[in-house]
Amino acid sequence: MRYPKLKLAILMLLAIDVVSYAFVGTLPRFLDALAWMLLLVIYEVKSMEVVFISETIMSMVRNTLIAVIGWVLLRYFLDHQWLDVTNSALWFIMIILFELKMHWPSIVQQYQSVYNVTNLTVLAGLGIVAFFWLLDFAWLDAFDAVLWLVALAVIDLDVFKLEENK
Secondary structure, three states: OHHHHHHHHHHHHHHHHHHHHHHHOOHHHHHHHHHHHHHHHHHHHHHOOOOOOOHHHHHHHHHHHHHHHHHHHHHHHHOOOHHHHHHHHHHHHHHHHHHHHHHOHHHHHHOHHHHHHHHHHHHHHHHHHHHHHHHOOOHHHHHHHHHHHHHHHHHHOOOOOOOOOO
């Protein structure tokens, strides 16, 4: 029973993160944080096989959120914000991994070691980006990056094998 509470606590922290960007961040950063939080909820609901809305609507919402994230990446690129571009590109790789895991689990299972190495490589890259934000004294961005690393590790990758212990 501790695992769902941990997920809820992480989601609450992510919601606080989104609100923080609404007040002190730029519009692209706010939309990016909001889209990612909603996308995480969609992936989590999908993995639990809970049906609240139709699959068609869920896909439309998911695709819209991914498009928002793509728009934000483009904005970062056009504004020459290379650390943000790197961060967003790494997260796009995570979207691909999420989609593979959700829609083609047999392929993921067949290439599990490649999937795991890719996940760990992306996590390492995201950790490096967070470190550079710390060096740049970009506290909110660094907090956001670390929080998302924790969310990814606990919720998606289940690094503590908490799901097995339920």
